[in-house]
Amino acid sequence: MRPFFTSDEIRAAVAAGLTPDLFPTTDGTQINLIPNPAGEGYICPAFDSETSHCRIYEIRPLDCRLYPFALMWDAERTHVLLGWDTKCPYMREAPSSLVDQAVDAVAQWIEADERVDALAQNPRLIGRFQDDVIALRTLERVTERVQRGQTRIRRxxxxxxxxxxxxxxxxxxxxxxxxxxxxxxxxxxxxxxxxxxxxxxxxxxxxxxxxxxxxxxxxxxxxxxxxxxxxxxxxxxxxxxxxxxxxxxxxxxxxxxxxxxxxxxxGYAVREKEPDYLYAAAELVDLAGDAYRSPRAACNRFVREYGGVLEPYDARDQTACVSLFREWREQKLGTGSGSDEWANALLDDALGAHETALSAHSELGLTGAVVRVGGRIRAYTMGLWLNQSVFCILLEVADRDMVGAGAFVFREFCRQALAKGACWINTMDDSGLPSLAKAKRWYHPARLLPNYVVTELRR
Ligand code: SF4
CATH class of the missing domain: 3.40.630.30 (Gcn5-related N-acetyltransferase (GNAT))
Structure with missing residues (x-):
């Protein structure tokens, strides 16, 4: 849990001994988590792992007082709901009559003036709609107060x-x-x-x-x-x-x-972030000359040893692709390619993105392809047209134990795009990962497309 602290709660927590730099701002924010000294993952810095107690229990924030109840918007973002979080093991075992009784008391408590004011000032205390939080009731007073005075724009x-x-x-x-x-x-x-x-x-x-x-x-x-x-x-x-x-x-x-x-x-502040990599499609297909000797050799070896063929992705390939993703993730972790935390977090998040792309590829306008070896999918990829001449490769996974599988699926997918009119291939940015940047530079981008982040100058 990464609780949200209002500005008053930050002041109280700092007075109770938490260091101010645990809070990204003083104006109401989630606290920064710290590595768990007793094991894996991250924990709230107020948690004492030796005693398993909260060091600021008496003044813990509203977010913690409420848990395992939770506040969230409904799916349409029109009403604030009180729900209970099914991730809490205690709540899963609690008799429903006890939950029913508690709901009344909790709803009354949260709709008291003091809490409603705090929520109106800190709307981020109200989370987004989540399937694993069971909605118990609508909080009309909180909804009305949070929406009052806010820009009347419905997202x-x-x-x-x-x-x-x-x-x-x-x-x-x-x-x-x-x-x-x-x-x-x-x-x-x-x-x-x-x-x-x-x-x-x-x-x-x-x-x-x-x-x-x-x-x-x-x-x-x-x-x-x-x-x-x-x-x-x-x-x-x-x-x-x-x-x-x-x-x-x-x-x-x-x-x-x-x-x-x-x-x-x-008057906005503008800074550069990682650029997109743009390649000449014909060069990625020809792989001619000294500059492309390594990817060309990798492709040739794959064809020689496995003889793969690129086939269109079919919805029936989804399960096999997801299981290849899991294998690929383990391979990356095993070889140390995913050894830094940022890379691991990206890998964890990527599974959900791949599942969505694989399951809804036609509704999303994605083109997909797979490579089978001995009847098993050993590589898959998906992309989309950004305009008539630029094709973007959105995702690509290949068995890392088969040398050249990645190079082969990439070249053949680009060949397909070239045949359909692509002049340029965009392979997105490198997420700031040196290993990914190295792999993208291997193919000699024709251009790096600048990408910017814009913020307000300090007000
Ligand atoms: S109850 Fe205490 S230790 Fe637990 S999340 Fe809240 S502040 Fe952190």
């Missing part, structure tokens, strides 16, 4: 039916057409819905796509639509500030280079 939860809306908005947004970033697509975002809650809103005639993490909401793309973005940007930042308070999560992500001069002129 809609992103669903797969919104694909056409997002793609139409991307198509008319200047700056996304020529050499587009991978993020300029619906599927790029949607496959991470298990980790981030995506919502969208119309602001000043522009479509704004927001992503919500436990730290708060941020714009996943600049405002989409025709015309100047000064007003929608200002309104989006206002909405984020209202929701996030002082949190540094407030930002606009995946901003292409063409937006930067206007945003700088409007």
């Amino acid at each position: 809609q939860t992103l669903s797969i039916q919104d694909r056409g809306r997002i793609e139409a908005a991307l198509a008319v947004t200047a700056g996304f057409q020529e050499a587009p970033l991978a993020a300029a697509s619906f599927a790029y975002h949607y496959i991470w819905k298990h980790r981030l809650t995506y919502t969208w809103a119309e602001l000043q005639g522009h479509l704004c796509l927001f992503a919500e993490s436990p730290d708060g909401i941020f714009l996943a793309l600049p405002p989409l639509g025709e015309g100047p973005i000064d007003q929608p940007t200002a309104e989006a930042f206002r909405l984020m500030r209202e929701w996030n308070g002082d949190s540094s999560v407030t930002r606009m992500d995946n901003v292409p280079e063409s937006f930067v001069p206007a945003l700088r002129a409007l």
Whole structure:
């Protein structure tokens, strides 16, 4: 558990002995977790692992007092719900009559003036809708108070039916057409819905796509639509500030280079993040010359030893692909390629993204392919068209024990894209991972596409 502390609760916790740097801001935030001194994973720094007690129990935050009850928005984001978290083993065993009795008392407690005020000032105490939290009742008073005074903008939860809306908005947004970033697509975002809650809103005639993490909401793309973005940007930042308070999560992500001069002129801070890698499609297929000697040799060896053939992905391949993902993950962990924590966390998160892409590939507009050896899938990949000449490879997994399987599936998938008109292949960014950057540079990118993050200058 990573509890949220209001500003008053931060002050009290610091007075009780927690160090201030455990809190990213003083304005209400989740506490930073620390490595578990007694084993694996991370724990709340207020937890004393020797005594198994909370060191600030008497003044623990509202978030902890409430648990295993929880506050969350309903799926439509219109009402605040009181629920119970099925991850709590005690609640799973508690008789339902006891839970029923407790619900009344907890609902009454949470709807008292003091708590309702705290929730109105710290709306991030109310989590996103989760399937594993059982909704018990709607909290009308909390809902009304949290919504009162806030910008009357309703953010809609992103669903797969919104694909056409997002793609139409991307198509008319200047700056996304020529050499587009991978993020300029619906599927790029949607496959991470298990980790981030995506919502969208119309602001000043522009479509704004927001992503919500436990730290708060941020714009996943600049405002989409025709015309100047000064007003929608200002309104989006206002909405984020209202929701996030002082949190540094407030930002606009995946901003292409063409937006930067206007945003700088409007007074926003702009910084570069990892660029996308863009390759000439024909070069990836030919693999000619000295520069491509290693990937060419890897492909040749794979063909010689395994004779693989690229086949279109079929929905019936999903189970085999997911099990290959699990094997691949173990191989990466075993060889130390996934030895740093950031890489491991990405691998854990990636399974959900792959499952979504594999199960909803046609609704997401994805093209997929598999390579079978001896009847077993040993590599799979998926991608999408960013425009008529740029194909983006969204995911790729290959058996690491079969030399050349990765190089082969990549070359053959690019060959397929080239035959359908691709001039350029975008393979996304390297997530700041040196091993991934090395693998991407192996293929000699023609260009690195700059990608920016925009924030408000310190207010
Ligand atoms: S009860 Fe105490 S130790 Fe447990 S999560 Fe809350 S603050 Fe941390």
